[in-house]
């Protein structure tokens with residue numbers, strides 16, 4: 001797992017904003033995971049997961065190093081949320097572009113697939129926690145092999161209803177779902193909900 005500054009991350013002693021234990025406590029309990037710089041993590045990785053702040057994603061991936069991303073699958077789960085004007089956040093990119101496309105343009109040798117950004121983190125890795133897992137997750141990307149690989153990884157996580165939305169421009173749609181997601185979160189008082197596409 002990459003971070004800007006390993007020593008600073010290991011010095012964190014406070015719970016995160018969700019009340020989860022600080023990173024060192026979590027790493028102690030998950031000893032198969034190692035913290036590294038973005039560049040070292042990316043160099044060793046077979047698949048890159050962009051799970052950093054949406055506004056910082058391009059900078060974090062640049063720090064990971066273009067050569068360390070080339071030819072690799074980048075699963076982009078980030079949302080381009082701008083909290084600078086308070087709540088609710090706005091989207092820093094939308095309509096005619098998306099964060100996923102910005103990443104693909106900046107790193108043309110990588111294979112970017114947008115997925116999982118429509119659900120809360122706990123559901124990403126355990127879809128059964130809502131509706132017995134009977135809900136839909138989307139994939140968007142330009143490379144068919146990368147999307148097939150993503151779908152296989154999603155199946156390993158328990159996703160049964162994986163919908164291919166098409167090329168990476170379709171990530172605009174799932175990123176622009178975020179304003180509705182945030183309103184639903186406010187109304188429901190829980191992030192444990194998802195989209196089910198009924199055919």
Ligand SMILES: NC(=O)c1ccc[n+]([C@@H]2O[C@H](COP(=O)([O-])OP(=O)(O)OC[C@H]3O[C@@H](n4cnc5c(N)ncnc54)[C@H](OP(=O)(O)O)[C@@H]3O)[C@@H](O)[C@H]2O)c1
Pocket residue numbers: 002003004005009050051052053054055056059060077078079080081116117118119120121122
């Ligand atoms: N949390 C969820 O349930 C959820 C659901 C769907 C999508 N997402 C998306 O997933 C991403 C991560 O979510 P999160 O809740 O963990 O958000 P977060 O707290 O905003 O992201 C934390 C991560 O962003 C990195 N980061 C922050 N500022 C940075 C900067 N200026 N330069 C480089 N890296 C920076 C942090 O690195 P350091 O370790 O160096 O601080 C850390 O790895 C976000 O894009 C979010 O929209 C989250």
